[in-house]
Amino acid sequence: MAAKSWIESANAPDCEFPIQNLPYGVFSVAGDAPRCGVAIGDRILDLAACETNGLIDAGGTFANPQLNDFIALGRETWARIRDRLTELLGEDGNRDLPLVAMQDARLHLPIRVTEYTDFYASRNHAFNVGVLFRGPENALPAQWTHMPIGYNGRASSVVVSGTDVIRPMGQLKTDDGPIWSECKRLDLELEMGAIVGANSRLGDRISVAEAEEMIFGYVLLNDWSARDIQAWEYQPLGPFQAKAFATTISPWIVTTAALAPFRSEGAERVNDLLPYLQEDRPGLYDINLSWALNGEVLARTNYNVMYYSSAQQLAHHSGSGCPMRVGDLLGSGTISGPERDQTGALLEMTEAGKHPVMVGGEERRFIQDGDTISLSGHAQGDGYRIGFGPCEGKVLPARS
């Protein structure tokens, strides 16, 4: 039987935050200073207050408005604090903890995002999008099955779930030359984000095994994309303003400790990988994912359709000797299964607008003003589930 908490709401089979999860976030109540907390059932344990009360010791880092300093303490501290939280919140735990009702809290960006890198690791997505941008002949880049292709994204526009997304302006191509316009092909990208939890030095390379140990946890991630801006700008140096206006992440970081029981093989390989990318054990996770437009679920997929794990991505990222730092965010790449109702982007689902989907009785080719996009994810255990909490954003009209 699955372990239980003395907090009853945490024990419901569909609760996202049971005692097996214990995800970290940053919250505030009624205008108080943001501080670190852990989600349990329908409540948040105030970790800053726990430190003040002597219940937990993380060197005072939980009073900070981001988790970077806690994360930087390292894996042994992560394990020690998790053990202590399991004890405090377990069935025989401490009934006198500083708890806050989730509904009373405002959730903030859980980390100061040091740098943001986005990958491209779903073969279905890479192929589907490649067909639309470059035709079926050149759809899947030649190196795709040999390396996790990635690019540097923009960290300054990473926002927490609930932040409105302003439709971007940008250059669009027309037959009469480029114009300055609002984006007309606004899209989502359903992804997971891995949070790097340790530093590496200039010149060091990280093995896949070391990379696994360096990842603190995961969030849901929506890499909002302006497809028309992207099509005109992205050659030869990659996406730039098409991706720079917003990237939404969920407020709770689900730790690798919580996800450990859900390790999973990824997609079947079509060729051997070079040794620096080979994994000793499965590096993906069995995480059920879906996304909804205005509350209507349009696609369901799973993180384990991916071709590269975040550990492989991190190993590749440091391959040249590039230093990695606590708070670096690695987007998995859009997660798409092979079927239309498994795609993680409208670009794929509608084939660039050719085949609209119906949502609440209306056609959608791309995202309209006023639409809300919500991502969901959970790993299903025996009698409990490890949920990720909300990852949503409402689109506001462009500021022309």
Added chain:
Amino acid sequence: MAAKSWIESANAPDCEFPIQNLPYGVFSVAGDAPRCGVAIGDRILDLAACETNGLIDAGGTFANPQLNDFIALGRETWARIRDRLTELLGEDGNRDLPLVAMQDARLHLPIRVTEYTDFYASRNHAFNVGVLFRGPENALPAQWTHMPIGYNGRASSVVVSGTDVIRPMGQLKTDDGPIWSECKRLDLELEMGAIVGANSRLGDRISVAEAEEMIFGYVLLNDWSARDIQAWEYQPLGPFQAKAFATTISPWIVTTAALAPFRSEGAERVNDLLPYLQEDRPGLYDINLSWALNGEVLARTNYNVMYYSSAQQLAHHSGSGCPMRVGDLLGSGTISGPERDQTGALLEMTEAGKHPVMVGGEERRFIQDGDTISLSGHAQGDGYRIGFGPCEGKVLPARS
């Protein structure tokens, strides 16, 4: 007649750091804590000590090991401090200042690089490299004359002049499939770097005029590039590990105030720009640039060959509503004139290795282990020059 300093070494006509310059940096002496300083002749004025002594007031920010907090104080403070430094260091200035001999100081990275963006704004370079990567038909991307093409680079590997550069490892393409190898086509890119000096908010767009006001100053920048890694990895999402192993900047930030007399038109336009990119006044600067391999100058060019100014780049960067932050570094893109001895990269100079150059009696196609690459730059005034100081790095063998 040009203004003089009471520090005689600052008054030599070829001195890089006369009183008209006053560039900011971060230095330490004999293992002391790094702090902010300003270069004057062959000395450094210790700005932290000036604050302690009550000679200058920048809110204590000069005691910090980076200039970000000073820069964040804003343009009025920049102007006030420059006036005060001109007074203290002028001919009738204060003879009792805390000065350090430049030769005794270690220079550090002058800013904490928040994010690093690299552009592609020399038409000669874009065309020449385009021919080599994609052939003459597709050399200059269609959008190139309409927008400053840029991509997000990696901030964690920006290093200060004098830092050794380790030859990167990476995936290279061969006829028998990709291999893991040391880079065999290591190159430089001669660039200027603009330092962003103010924040903008998510959703805000910055006009070109506002962007000019937001730029604190400039450094020399070498965007080291692994051409073979780049060729295999860069489609469709742009350069990644080929550029992530090191970017060298000069230690002194030359302010826009010092460069103001050297404003210059850039390259001739082949089409009108969209209004958001139009400039009211010339946005480039007349800065003589050169680079040397093991001390032998191989090319000379000028910053004013560029097609886009950093103000235009910054305006474009925020076009989607992307927030900009103090400490963001914008690489100009490789600066190349039309002739072979005006190119800012060996890739162009040797046509991807086909036509080697002679250096010290030896052939060079790309950079070899043990080679040192040095960039130089100065604006020539009437009787004085505004120099940038060193921007160099020595290449060490790969760690295989």
